[in-house]
Each structure stands twice: as C-alpha cells, then as structure tokens.
Amino acid sequence: MSNIEIRSNRILYYGNIAGYLSREKAVVDPMFQTDELESFLIEKNGLEVEWKPGTFERLAAGTIDPEGNAALHKRCRVWQLASEADVMMKFIGYDISTSRFGEPNPANYQVVYDGEVDTNELEALYTKFNTDHPLGYEGHSLSMSDVLELYDETGCTFYYCDTIGFKEISFQEVQQEQDQGPQMKL
Secondary structure, three states, X not given: OOOEEEEOOEEEEOOEEEEEEEOOEEEEOHHHOOHHHHHHHHHHOOOEEEEOOOHHHHHHHOOOOOOOOOOOOOEEEEEEXXXXXXXXXXXXXXXXXXXHHOOOOHHHEEEEEEEEOOOOOXXXXXXXHHHOOOOXXXXXXXXXXXXXXXXXXXXXXXXXXXXXXXXXXXXXXXXXOOOOOOOOOO
16 A cells, blocks of 8 residues: 555545645645655646645535535635834724725735635634644634625635624725836827
8 A cells, every 4th residue: 555545536645635636736735745645646646735724624524515625615814013113004894994094904904814715704703713723824813803705716805804794895905007207208
C-alpha cells in the first residue's frame, strides 16, 4: 500500500483525507503540503494543485459532497479596519459610519482571514469569528465596522457588520484617474 492514494475522489495522505479532486485539479489542505505529495499529484497524476486552507476540516465534517464538489459554500474573507485608519471609524454602525466618513472603502481595511468556511449564513459566521476562530484568523473578534466577503468563481458579495445584523454593501475602491500628471491637448 502506498502512503499516498486517490480513492473515490479523495486524496489520502498517510491515511488522512488531505483533499479531493475537482475537475482536473487537486484541492488540498496546505497543512499536508510536502514535496512528496506535490510530486505525486503533479508529476505522477498530471493534476494542477490548489492549496486551500480549511479543506481538511470541511472534508472531516462532511461538508463537501460525495463527488468532491466544494461549491456548496463560498470562500470567506474578513476585512477589518487597518491600524492606520481613523480610530473614529472603528466599532460603529453603518448609518453613523456613512454619515461621517462615506461608504466603507477597502483602502482603509486589511484582510485578516481568507479561507473556506462551513456555512454561508452571516449570523453563523458572526458566531464563528467570535467564539471559534478558524486556523489562520489574524484579527479581533468580529465587530461592528468589520466586513465579511463571500466569494467564489462567479463573484463576491460584501456585508458590513452593523449594530444588528449585516448590511450588504458595494465596498469598491474610489477610482482614480489613470494619468495623474499634467496633460497636453493638441
């Protein structure tokens, strides 16, 4: 028996379910990232490899369907105001924030988590990012003024953590002119 196998669309690494096959790609949790596994997947099986945090937890919890499709849940980013952002912007509701500072701008934020989650329900994510921080989470507990982003290959949606619940927002950077120097017209 080999130390690495592909069985029923699952990638087994020393008996652990390390990932799954999705189309002609291997999706594997980075905690299993080794030269041995990478060589097995790329050189021996001709697969493209995507290292996705949270894959092992989702497989162990059974939140990926039997065919290995992970599209049941979107990926999630948690945006929190950067330390250099105006302190008065932090921990306030959406209405107060927009009246004082305008729409939330990603230039004022930083990503403190980017990974797979086991739900798309905002209230469940609120609980998760307050009481059970996933591996790789680098921020404070989710609070007012934070932004959740749910995304997949089809697009993304952003949600401002408000006084009660969430408010969907556009969260787009203000466009700047491409040519910022003087221009001469002929």
